[in-house]
Amino acid sequence: MTPVFAADPSLAMQAIGLTKHYGQVVAMEGADFELATGEILAVVGDNGAGKSTLIKALAGALIPDSGQVYIDGEPVRFSSPLDARLVGIETVYQELAVATQLDITQNMFLGREVRKPGVLGSVLRQLDKKRMRQQAAEQMHNLGIRVQSIRQAIETLSGGQRQAVAVARAAAWGRKVVILDEPTAALGVRETHQVLDLIRRVREHGLSVVLISHSMPEIFAIADRIHIHRLGRRAAIVSPKTTVMSDVVAVMTGALPSDAVVSAALAPAGAPDF
Amino acid sequence: MQAPELTVATVPQPDSTEGAVAAAAAPPASLQRPTLRLFAYPITGPLFALIVIFVVFSLTTSTFMNAGNISLIAQQSVVIGTLALGQTLIILVSGIDLADGAIMVLGTVVAGSIASHGDAVLAMALGFVACIVVASINGLVIARFRLPPFIATLGMFTIIAAAARLYSQSRSFPVTSDLLSVLGSGPEFGTVAVTYGTMLWVALTLVLGYALNETPWGVRVYAIGNSPIAARLNGVNVTRVVFSVYALAGVFYAFAAWQALGRTPIADPTGYQIANLDSITAVVIGGTSLFGGRGGVAGTFIGTLIVVALKNGLTQAGIDSLYQQIATGALVMLAVGADQYLGRGHRA
Numbered sequence: 126m127t128p129v130f131a132a133d134p135s136l137a138m139q140a141i142g143l144t145k146h147y148g149q150v151v152a153m154e155g156a157d158f159e160l161a162t163g164e165i166l167a168v169v170g171d172n173g174a175g176k177s178t179l180i181k182a183l184a185g186a187l188i189p190d191s192g193q194v195y196i197d198g199e200p201v202r203f204s205s206p207l208d209a210r211l212v213g214i215e216t217v218y219q220e221l222a223v224a225t226q227l228d229i230t231q232n233m234f235l236g237r238e239v240r241k242p243g244v245l246g247s248v249l250r251q252l253d254k255k256r257m258r259q260q261a262a263e264q265m266h267n268l269g270i271r272v273q274s275i276r277q278a279i280e281t282l283s284g285g286q287r288q289a290v291a292v293a294r295a296a297a298w299g300r301k302v303v304i305l306d307e308p309t310a311a312l313g314v315r316e317t318h319q320v321l322d323l324i325r326r327v328r329e330h331g332l333s334v335v336l337i338s339h340s341m342p343e344i345f346a347i348a349d350r351i352h353i354h355r356l357g358r359r360a361a362i363v364s365p366k367t368t369v370m371s372d373v374v375a376v377m378t379g380a381l382p383s384d385a386v387v388s389a390a391l392a393p394a395g396a397p398d399f
Numbered sequence: 400m401q402a403p404e405l406t407v408a409t410v411p412q413p414d415s416t417e418g419a420v421a422a423a424a425a426p427p428a429s430l431q432r433p434t435l436r437l438f439a440y441p442i443t444g445p446l447f448a449l450i451v452i453f454v455v456f457s458l459t460t461s462t463f464m465n466a467g468n469i470s471l472i473a474q475q476s477v478v479i480g481t482l483a484l485g486q487t488l489i490i491l492v493s494g495i496d497l498a499d500g501a502i503m504v505l506g507t508v509v510a511g512s513i514a515s516h517g518d519a520v521l522a523m524a525l526g527f528v529a530c531i532v533v534a535s536i537n538g539l540v541i542a543r544f545r546l547p548p549f550i551a552t553l554g555m556f557t558i559i560a561a562a563a564r565l566y567s568q569s570r571s572f573p574v575t576s577d578l579l580s581v582l583g584s585g586p587e588f589g590t591v592a593v594t595y596g597t598m599l600w601v602a603l604t605l606v607l608g609y610a611l612n613e614t615p616w617g618v619r620v621y622a623i624g625n626s627p628i629a630a631r632l633n634g635v636n637v638t639r640v641v642f643s644v645y646a647l648a649g650v651f652y653a654f655a656a657w658q659a660l661g662r663t664p665i666a667d668p669t670g671y672q673i674a675n676l677d678s679i680t681a682v683v684i685g686g687t688s689l690f691g692g693r694g695g696v697a698g699t700f701i702g703t704l705i706v707v708a709l710k711n712g713l714t715q716a717g718i719d720s721l722y723q724q725i726a727t728g729a730l731v732m733l734a735v736g737a738d739q740y741l742g743r744g745h746r747a
Contacts (some may be wrong), residue, residue, distance in 0.1 A: 199507035207634055222632040226625040227690050231618055238615035250614040 133392040134198030137162040137333040138214070138302055141394075143182050143192035152178040153189065154357040157394045160302065165324065165334040167344040170354030171377055176337055177306075179354060183335070184216040196301065213300030219307050225280040225287075229252070229272060230261040232279060233294045264297045264365055265290075268326050285316030289323055296327045302327030303327055304335040309343060321347050341370050345377045350389050353377050364389040402517040444737070445686050452705060456712035457484045458627030459571040463715045470597075472704065472711050477582070477596040478503075478662055480703035481655035482674055483681040484607050485534075485648030487699045490682050491611075491624045492644050493691030494541065494548035498533070498555040499652055500674030504667075506530040506656030511572030511581055511666025519576035533559060534649025535642070542641035556675065563668040574664040582661030596661045603654060608696045620644060624691030680727060681706050684734045705730070 132139055133201045140158035144193045145151075153175050160166050170176045181187035183194065185203030189218065194201050196212050203209045206216070223232050234257050240246030241253045261275045270289045288308050292390045305324065309317040317340075324347060328334055338344050344351060345365045350375055353376050360383040361376050375381035457464035482499050489496045510526030537555055542548045574580050582596035611617035619640050622630040631637050660666065685702025687694025706727060713723045 210634065218632055222623040222629045224622040224629045224633075225694075227618070227622055231622070232633075234619065235622055235630065238618060240615065250616070251616070252613055252615060279703075 127128060132195040132198040132200070133159070135162065136160060136195070136392060137197065138183065138335075139195040139392065140179075140183065141193050141195075141200075143179065143189045143194070145178055145182065145187065145189050151357050152242070153182065156192070156354070156358040158183065158352065158359065159362070159390065159392055160333050160335060161265075161350070162333055162392060163328060164349040165336055165347055166350050166352055167348035168335060168337045168352045168354060169341075169373065169377055172353045174377075175355050175357040176356075180216075180304060180335070180337060182308060183209070184214060186216075191308055210298065214304065215295035215299030216303045216304040217295045217306060219287075219310065221343050223287055223291055225278045226278055228278050229265070229275045229290055230258050232290060233261045233264065233297060234258070237298065260297075264293055267330070268293050268296060268323055268368060270323065283316065284312050285319050288312060288316075288320050292320065292323055292327065296330065296332060299332055302335065303332045304337075306337045307339065308336070309338070309340065317343065341374065344373075345370055353383070355379060355383075359394075361386050361388060362390045363387060401586070409464065411608055414685060417469060424565070440679040442698045442701060445684060445698055445705060448684070448738050449701055449708065452708050456715065458688055458709070459524050460712065460715040463712050465590070468711070468715070470591045470593060472708050473597045473600075474520055474583075474592065474594055474662065475711060476537050476703045476707045476737050477594070477600045477658045478655055478671070479674060479681055479706065480571035480700065481603060481651055481704050482678040483685075483699045484696060485651030485655075486682050487685075487687055487694065487696055488607070488611075488620070488648050488651075489645045490619055490679075490687050490689060491691060491694060492641050493624050493627075493689075494644070495552065495679065495689070496537065496645075496648060497549070497552040497675050498537065499552075499648070499655075499678055500671045501534050501559040502530050502649065502652045503659060503674065504637050504671050505533065505559050505566075506653050507659050507666040507670070508563050508567045508572065508668050509565045510656065510660065511574050512567060514574060514576045514579055515572045519578040522576070523579060523657070526656055527650070530656060531646060531649040535646040537649075538642040538645025541645060555577040560672075566668075567668045569668060571668070574660050574666060579657070579660045580664040582658050583664070584661075585587045594661065599654065600660070603651065604696050607651075611695055614641070616640065621692050624693070626692075643656045671738050677706060677727075680731050682737070683731055686734075686738075688738050689735065690738070 138160040143156040145153040185206045239253045245251040509529045510522045514522035585594035644709040681703040685698030
């Protein structure tokens with residue numbers, strides 16, 4: 126089954142025909158995915174549509190049974206989240222993945238701590254705290270995130286600030302793609318706006334963003350394109366400029382067929398081989 | 400591990416105050432001075448308690464507050480204090496070790512028995528090996544096979560206590576080797592004896608304090624105690640770090656065994672039966688949270704001194720040792736209560 130398909134190198138990330146079965150349960154069935162460079166792509170879908178499975182496959186947290194993921198047109202295979210990180214894909218998971226008792230800097234560098242140069246670092250394994258604090262402060266400043274001190278423990282921050290730190294960390298380490306799994310789900314209105322502004326700034330810094338969200342107003346406010354997931358595969362990909370909110374919901378729930386909306390797909394979909 | 404370079408996009412961002420995530424009133428992110436935060440957590444409570452104990456016993460007894468007795472308190476601290484360093488590490492990753500005293504006793508018996516008819520260096524090496532191997536088995540079943548630390552180490556406690564007696568056939572081994580008992584000696588200044596054991600205890604505290612506060616491994620230990628999920632999602636190998644914690648604790652138990660032979664040059668398989676509780680007491684009184692992720696070795700150092708100074712002072716005041724146990728028990732409950740109610744045990 127050689128797909129009559131050439132990966133599009135202009136896309137930051139692309140996936141063709143991703144499939145994942147758990148015994149009899151089909152979590153993903155021939156799912157396609159495309160993320161243009163420098164865009165914010167919203168991924169929507171009803172509960173159980175398989176959004177999480179798709180995102181995990183893209184983030185390396187799950188190995189699909191079949192299908193292929195491409196980065197900049199090059200095929201990649203992730204066997205762990207670390208593999209995805211190494212090619213520049215960072216994920217902010219739904220459960221706030223910050224250690225609340227550690228400070229902002231320690232969280233930004235957790236698992237990737239910088240050691241001092243020379244013998245101090247190589248033999249005595251001493252942390253270069255000064256350098257890490259400097260870089261953390263720079264990163265927070267570049268993204269317009271204001272905190273009293275980068276030495277503040279996360280538990281002293283508001284929910285929005287905590288999420289901002291998680292996003293800033295992903296943006297700092299992600300060289301290509303930042304995947305955000307419902308980053309505003311636990312936040313109030315004001316904090317949600319602040320995090321959305323932050324996501325826009327991440328895009329301005331040249332990163333491509335995948336945003337999983339349940340909030341249609343939020344999606345229409347920020348997304349360049351909307352990937353609608355249904356029954357384990359992409360039902361449609363649309364532009365918020367040409368498709369109204371109620372149609373997106375209708376396709377998502379199956380009330381409208383997927384060809385009833387104007388497709389905003391950039392690359393031809395993979396030929397279904399089933 | 401990735402390249403240690405933050406790949407921040409280079410476009411300088413105009414400082415858009417409207418979009419700032421924090422409250423506008425918050426001062427801007429400021430760079431802090433790179434101060435050495437070797438012991439960066441609250442030890443003021445334990446320190447205050449220690450001072451109160453010293454003041455009370457200085458006023459109520461005539462023998463407590465003199466240089467000779469202070470150096471005695473230090474000497475009485477070294478065994479529990481060294482054990483408590485290993486215990487601190489384990490409690491920092493939300494674990495507990497009920498077997499630490501038994502492992503130490505096994506170490507003394509192994510070393511003592513071999514030294515009684517053989518080479519002292521070999522005896523000491525095998526004593527270290529015994530402690531590290533047993534502690535590593537604890538680490539394996541807890542980190543790899545996910546047994547609850549309380550149950551795993553309770554099981555190990557009874558196994559090792561029995562094994563030490565079987566191995567020694569319930570005999571004690573007087574230790575005559577200079578090497579094995581060297582930690583009980585040291586320079587003396589009149590009534591003040593600064594033993595090598597005391598120096599070793601201080602040195603081990605500093606080394607562990609450095610490892611916990613100045614190395615990537617230390618940050619990860621705290622992160623795991625705080626939130627194992629966050630640590631794992633950030634690429635920390637939680638299983639490996641937790642295993643390393645238990646194995647390293649074994650090294651401290653081995654040093655504690657050496658300290659024990661310096662204090663009392665007899666390897667007795669029935670000795671130090673409540674050393675496990677004493678070590679946990681020292682850690683908890685020192686402000687390390689049983690919930691993990693908070694505390695450290697400076698607190699444990701002070702906590703050890705509190706436990707020992709309290710016993711020493713009550714003895715000087717002529718109070719029955721059973722009352723001393725009641726006092727220590729009450730102190731533990733007070734410390735754990737403070738941990739709970741001051742919100743330090745709460746998960747954010």
